[in-house]
Amino acid sequence: MTEPQQFEAFLRDYQNMVFSTAMRLLANPTEAQDVSQEVFLRAYERFGELKDSPTAGGWLKTVATNLSLNHLSRYRARWSFFSEMFRPDDDGHDEPEMDFASPVDVGEAVEASERREFVEQALKSLPPVQRVPLVLYHLEGLQYDEIAAKLGVSMGKVKTDIFRGREALRKKLRLKLADEPA
Amino acid sequence: MKPDYEKQLEARVNEELKALGELAAPAGFASRVMRVIEQRHFVPWYQRAWQTWPVAWQAVSLVLMLAAVGGICFGLGELLTAAGSSQYAKTVGGWFASVGVIWKTLGVLANAAIMAVRQIGTGVIIAGLVVLAAAYAACLSLGSVYVRFAMARR
Numbered sequence: 439m440t441e442p443q444q445f446e447a448f449l450r451d452y453q454n455m456v457f458s459t460a461m462r463l464l465a466n467p468t469e470a471q472d473v474s475q476e477v478f479l480r481a482y483e484r485f486g487e488l489k490d491s492p493t494a495g496g497w498l499k500t501v502a503t504n505l506s507l508n509h510l511s512r513y514r515a516r517w518s519f520f521s522e523m524f525r526p527d528d529d530g531h532d533e534p535e536m537d538f539a540s541p542v543d544v545g546e547a548v549e550a551s552e553r554r555e556f557v558e559q560a561l562k563s564l565p566p567v568q569r570v571p572l573v574l575y576h577l578e579g580l581q582y583d584e585i586a587a588k589l590g591v592s593m594g595k596v597k598t599d600i601f602r603g604r605e606a607l608r609k610k611l612r613l614k615l616a617d618e619p620a
Numbered sequence: 621m622k623p624d625y626e627k628q629l630e631a632r633v634n635e636e637l638k639a640l641g642e643l644a645a646p647a648g649f650a651s652r653v654m655r656v657i658e659q660r661h662f663v664p665w666y667q668r669a670w671q672t673w674p675v676a677w678q679a680v681s682l683v684l685m686l687a688a689v690g691g692i693c694f695g696l697g698e699l700l701t702a703a704g705s706s707q708y709a710k711t712v713g714g715w716f717a718s719v720g721v722i723w724k725t726l727g728v729l730a731n732a733a734i735m736a737v738r739q740i741g742t743g744v745i746i747a748g749l750v751v752l753a754a755a756y757a758a759c760l761s762l763g764s765v766y767v768r769f770a771m772a773r774r
Contacts, residue, residue: 442654442657442658445654445657446650446654449650449653449654450650453645453649453650454642454643454644454645455642456645457642457643457644457645457646457649458642458643461643462643467646471645471646471649471652474645474649475649475652475653475656478653479653479656479657479660482657483672550639553639554639554640554641557636557637557639557640558640558643561637572633572637573637576633576634576637576638577637577638577640601626601629604629604630604633605629607633607636608629608632608633611636613632613633613636615625615628615629615632616628
């Protein structure tokens with residue numbers, strides 16, 4: 439097998455993981471594809487080290503996360519002023535509420551794949567200020583201090599944004615909790 | 621907010637998000653990346669990023685660049701030393717003659733602007749500035765509404 443063929447096999451093994459990471463952080467398929475492509479172009483330059491490395495997946499995930507965050511800060515900073523201007527608070531209340539099927543109402547009838555799609559859409563609909571730390575915490579497994587360092591904000595803000603993101607997600611998905619606030 | 625509620629919420633959201641699994645990369649993504657790699661492969665080394673050049677060429681280019689910078693510094697030093705001589709002073713003076721013409725033109729335009737302001741009167745000027753500020757604020761507000769709307773629709 440030639441090196442390009444080996445790399446193509448490597449790419450096919452990891453493409454979903456890299457794309458998922460970029461897509462959930464950016465919430466935009468075109469941008470996620472561009473970032474994923476850049477991740478693999480960088481991987482190609484270091485393929486000699488990566489092809490037999492057991493930590494190749496971790497390396498790809500870290501590069502995908504960092505490039506996505508760079509992309510967000512570089513290309514979207516100019517829009518954040520406008521996008522935040524009419525946001526009364528940070529929990530996305532001014533965005534139209536999506537009508538998701540409730541797992542309690544529909545129960546077993548809702549297929550797991552459909553449910554995942556609903557959750558993906560709900561996650562995508564969150565404002566970046568909530569979605570990004572939420573994804574980094576729950577899906578990328580980073581701790582609050584690591585997220586704060588990556589995003590260049592205080593740990594208090596990270597905790598608040600994650601809590602608001604969870605709350606927004608709970609409302610969008612109509613999740614039932616025992617100690618629900620009145 | 622109750623700590624118990626926060627813990628329950630975290631656990632519940634974690635459960636939902638962990639169940640997501642991986643998203644499928646778009647069909648043709650791998651081919652697209654391979655095509656880009658192939659295209660880059662056929663690009664001659666001197667058209668790629670300097671960091672990817674062969675080491676020998678990196679060294680040669682570095683030496684050439686240092687020589688060029690050194691040459692420019694030496695040349696500038698010589699020029700400044702020779703600037704005292706009349707021939708060079710005339711040459712340099714000639715370069716700045718055109719700058720003097722531009723400066724005079726700007727002066728005439730500024731005088732014309734001052735005269736126009738005196739003729740129109742400050743009231744009209746202030747009203748014009750107010751209209752301009754209002755138009756700017758309207759553009760900013762409309763732009764913000766459109767961006768917000770576009771983002772909400774994505």
